[in-house]
Structures are given as C-alpha cells and as structure tokens.
Amino acid sequence: MDGVSPKFVLPETFDGVKMEITGQLGMIWELVKGPVIVPLLQLAVYICLLMSLMLLCERVYMGIVIVLVKLFWKKPEKRYKFEPIHDDEELGSSNFPVVLVQIPMFNEREVYKLSIGAASGLSWPSDRLVIQVLDDSTDPTVKQMVEMECQRWASKGINITYQIRENRVGYKAGALKEGLKRSYVKHCEYVVIFDADFQPEPDFLRRSIPFLVHNPNIALVQARWRFVNSDECLLTRMQEMSLDYHFTVEQEVGSSTHAFFGFNGTAGIWRIAAINEAGGWKDRTTVEDMDLAVRASLRGWKFLYLGDLQVKSELPSTFRAFRFQQHRWSCGPANLFRKMVMEIIRNKKVRFWKKVYVIYSFFFLGSGQGAKGNTKGLKKFPRIFKLPDRLNTLELGFAAFLFVCGCYDYAHGKNNYFIYLFLQTMSFFISGLGWIGTYVPS
Known part of the structure; x- marks a missing residue:
C-alpha cells in the first residue's frame, strides 16, 4: 500500500464518476428528446410558417389597397377640409395659430446648423412661431456651438430658445416633455418635431397646419422623409428601399383607410391638446413616438399622412449606427406591447x-419586420475585446457558433440543414469583417 501513490487514485475515481454522470445525462436527453424537445421544435416551425403566411397576406392586402388608393382615392386636400392660411392686412398675423417647433439634440456636431437654419427659415409669421432647441449634449464644446447658433438666429429676430437640462432623464421623450412645460407653450396650439438632421422646406407649415386648423378631430399630420444621402453607399441604398415601402405603402394605406398608423418620431405636427389628453410624453420605452400615437388613437383621435409633403433627412451610413437604430426600432414595440396590450x-x-x-x-x-436586422438582438451583450472599428465581434462570434452547428449537422444530420447554416455563417462573417456596403468611393 505504501508503494501506491495517492495521486493516481483520485483521477481514476473522478473518471468513473464523470463517465457515470455523462451516461446519466445522455439517458435523460434520450428520454426528454422525443416526447418534449421534438414537439416543441415542431411547434416553433409551425408558428414560423403561420407568421410567414400572415406576412404574405399582409403584403398582398397592402398591394391591392395601395393600387386602389392611387387609382380611385381623392387627394388629402379633397378628403379633408383644407383652406390655405393667407396673410391679412387688417388682421395681421392673428389669423395664424401659434406653432411651437421642437428640435431635440444630443451631441449633434455635424448637423445642428442644418436643422436650426431650416426651422428658422419656415414661412410663418415670426410672432406666431416659437422654436425650442432641446440640447441634451454631454460634450461642452458641442453645447457651446449649438447655443451660439441659436443666439445668431435670435439676433436676426427669430423667436428661438436654447434649452438644456441638468440630467437626461427620459432621453428624447424627457426632453420633449420638459419643453412643453414652459410657460409660453400655453399660447401654442400645435407642436412640430424635427430631429437634428431634418431640414423642412420653408412652406412646410403652410401645407400642413391648415389640416389641423379646419379638422378638429385630427391630432397628427405626418410628413414623409426624403433622404439626401441615399446614394452614399450600398447600406444607405438598402435602407432607402425599405423605408420607401414603409412611407409609400404602409403609411399611405393606413391614412387612406382610416386605419391606425404610427408617428415616425419626427417631421410631424401634433395638436398639443391631443398630446395632453393622451397623457403626454412617456419614457417607459425606447419608442416614445409609437407610445404616444397608440394612446392618442385609443382616445379617438385621427391621424393624417401627407406623402407629398417631404422633409430632407439623413440615413445611418455606418453599420454601428444602423444596428443601434434597428435595435431600438425592433425591441421597442415588443416592450410597449407588454405595457399596453390590456389597455x-x-x-x-x-x-x-x-x-x-x-x-x-x-x-x-x-416587431417581426424590425427583427430582420441580423444583429439587433445581439447588441444587448457586452463587448469583451476592443478591436478595430471595422471588426464587429458580435457578428464574428455568432458566425463561429453557426459554423459549429453546421459542422455538427454535416456530421450527424440527415436533412442537409448545414447548407442553410453555412450560408448564414458566411453572411455573419462578412458582416463581422465590416464588408457590408459602407465603403464610400472617393
């Protein structure tokens, strides 16, 4: 016994226990796989097939309705009461309603001048227009530049105010809500919201406000986005095609058939009374625009979409910016659904x-359409390694996972699923290397 080393006894015992545990796990897997796992996977397949069928029916319905709308529906100016608001020498500007313009910003170094300049150039009496620049920037240099730009326009007689907060509670919704608390807002009937990269044409208010003035049941007039950088790279071209369908078909059909359609978060004019009746801006989700639109619709307010009224804007031209935007758009509705379904x-x-x-x-x-972006859900996970900007570790990691699954199916599977898995692996690998159409030729 003295000649036997103890260090050889423990590994042998451990190996025996390991083999026993492995055998038990394998037996449990065989018992559970047939009656539990397989039926659940089959149910998931049927659900996916059902959702695909629903999507097909929705596309067919949208296609039929948009053709009928283009052929037979009247223009909004004929479907609703519309009378242009003209200057009156006797009344002066009193026949124009007071309009509030809100421009929320956050570290907008490149585009702040565009939106402020476009809002200041709106064709509307200066004493009936109030512009709020809601700056939540954390960069002191940017804040100083934005404030100086506001002062420059104020020196030209524009009623523009620069507004900051001590904290960024509620983010964009919090900034918009804070802006509506100002004492002078009680004199305003309507509020227009432009993101920092949006540039309205001078006649924007004259073409939209009359719908709200003469149709008291309308709470929102939504304009269409027009993208000035759609030809910058392949990524922006693909985004333009997707968003063009949204505006040309989905928003047009929803407005023409009096069905519900959502506020796009910018380039829209709200009746302030409708916002207040719906409970104001809430920061409980990342889609504060949809949240407000749903609550206003549930209180009987109507929305109008004007496809001919276009506002210039920009598309994300980098993959990281695009992924962040799509993550917000896809996850927000699901979160809002949980909060509002019973209401x-x-x-x-x-x-x-x-x-x-x-x-x-x-x-x-x-939510399903938003989930088409192949990496949005993955963005919840933290990045462990700091790599060059062109490499996307989440996509590369998921590509490796799909490759392992494909190899396993190639070795043990019977239905050739590895073909689909390897194609997806290539897609994620290419995205991970940053080869996704963001190169801009010089």
Whole structure:
C-alpha cells in the first residue's frame, strides 16, 4: 500500500464518476428528446410558417389597397377640409395659430446648423412661431456651438430658445416633455418635431397646419422623409428601399383607410391638446413616438399622412449606427406591447377590428419586420475585446457558433440543414469583417 501513490487514485475515481454522470445525462436527453424537445421544435416551425403566411397576406392586402388608393382615392386636400392660411392686412398675423417647433439634440456636431437654419427659415409669421432647441449634449464644446447658433438666429429676430437640462432623464421623450412645460407653450396650439438632421422646406407649415386648423378631430399630420444621402453607399441604398415601402405603402394605406398608423418620431405636427389628453410624453420605452400615437388613437383621435409633403433627412451610413437604430426600432414595440396590450383590449372608444389591426400591425408584424436586422438582438451583450472599428465581434462570434452547428449537422444530420447554416455563417462573417456596403468611393 505504501508503494501506491495517492495521486493516481483520485483521477481514476473522478473518471468513473464523470463517465457515470455523462451516461446519466445522455439517458435523460434520450428520454426528454422525443416526447418534449421534438414537439416543441415542431411547434416553433409551425408558428414560423403561420407568421410567414400572415406576412404574405399582409403584403398582398397592402398591394391591392395601395393600387386602389392611387387609382380611385381623392387627394388629402379633397378628403379633408383644407383652406390655405393667407396673410391679412387688417388682421395681421392673428389669423395664424401659434406653432411651437421642437428640435431635440444630443451631441449633434455635424448637423445642428442644418436643422436650426431650416426651422428658422419656415414661412410663418415670426410672432406666431416659437422654436425650442432641446440640447441634451454631454460634450461642452458641442453645447457651446449649438447655443451660439441659436443666439445668431435670435439676433436676426427669430423667436428661438436654447434649452438644456441638468440630467437626461427620459432621453428624447424627457426632453420633449420638459419643453412643453414652459410657460409660453400655453399660447401654442400645435407642436412640430424635427430631429437634428431634418431640414423642412420653408412652406412646410403652410401645407400642413391648415389640416389641423379646419379638422378638429385630427391630432397628427405626418410628413414623409426624403433622404439626401441615399446614394452614399450600398447600406444607405438598402435602407432607402425599405423605408420607401414603409412611407409609400404602409403609411399611405393606413391614412387612406382610416386605419391606425404610427408617428415616425419626427417631421410631424401634433395638436398639443391631443398630446395632453393622451397623457403626454412617456419614457417607459425606447419608442416614445409609437407610445404616444397608440394612446392618442385609443382616445379617438385621427391621424393624417401627407406623402407629398417631404422633409430632407439623413440615413445611418455606418453599420454601428444602423444596428443601434434597428435595435431600438425592433425591441421597442415588443416592450410597449407588454405595457399596453390590456389597455388596448379594454378600450371602448375604438372598434374591435381596429384593435386587432393595431395589435397585429404594430406589435406582431412591426416587431417581426424590425427583427430582420441580423444583429439587433445581439447588441444587448457586452463587448469583451476592443478591436478595430471595422471588426464587429458580435457578428464574428455568432458566425463561429453557426459554423459549429453546421459542422455538427454535416456530421450527424440527415436533412442537409448545414447548407442553410453555412450560408448564414458566411453572411455573419462578412458582416463581422465590416464588408457590408459602407465603403464610400472617393
């Protein structure tokens, strides 16, 4: 016994225990796989097939309706009461309603001059227009530049105010909410919201405000976005195609058929009374625009989309910016659905079929469409290594995972799923290396 070293006894015992545990786990897997795992996977496949069928039906419906709208529907100026607001020598500017313009900003070093200049150039009596620049920037240099730009326009007679907060509670929703608390806002009837990269044409208010003035049941007039950098690279071209469908078809159909459609977060004019009745801006989700639109719709307010009224804007031209934007758009509706589904169901002012349309289009279908971006859900996970900007570790990691799954299916599978897995691996690998169409030729 003295000649036997103890160090050889423990590994042998450990190996025996290891083999026993492995055997038990394998037995449990065989017992669970057939009656539990396989039926769940089959159910998931059927659900995916059902959602694909729903998406196909929705696309066919949208296609039919948009053709009918283009052929037979009247223009908004004929479907709604519309009378242009003209200058009156006797009344002066008193026949123009007081309009508030809000421009939320956050470290907008490159574009702040564009939006402030475009808002200051709106064709509207200066004493009936109030511009708020809501600056949540954390960079002192940017804050100073934005404030100086506001002072420059104020010296030209523009009623523009520069507004900051001590903290960024609520982010964009918090800034918009804080702006509406100012004492002078009580004299304003309507509020226009432009993000920092949006540039309205001078006649924007004259073409939109009359719809709100002469149709008291309309809470929102939404304009279309027009992208000035759509030809910058392949990524921006692809985004333009996707968003053009949204504006040309989805928003147009929703407005023309009086179905619910959402506020796009910018380039829209709200009736302030409707915002207050709906409960104001809330920061409980990342889609404060959809949140407000749903609550206003549940209180019986109507929305109008003007496809001919376009506002210039910019598309994300880098993959990181695009991924962040898509993550926000896809995750926000699902979070809002959990918070509002019972309120929608219990609402008595909205017809049953409109409730179904809201839930389907904006929470199920809308979230599913947003999830098309291949990396948005992954962005929740932290980055462990700091690599060059062109490399995307999340995509590369997921590509490695798919490659392992494909190899396993190639070795043990029977249905050739590895073909699909390897194609997805290539897609994620290419995205991970940054080869996704953001190169801009010089």
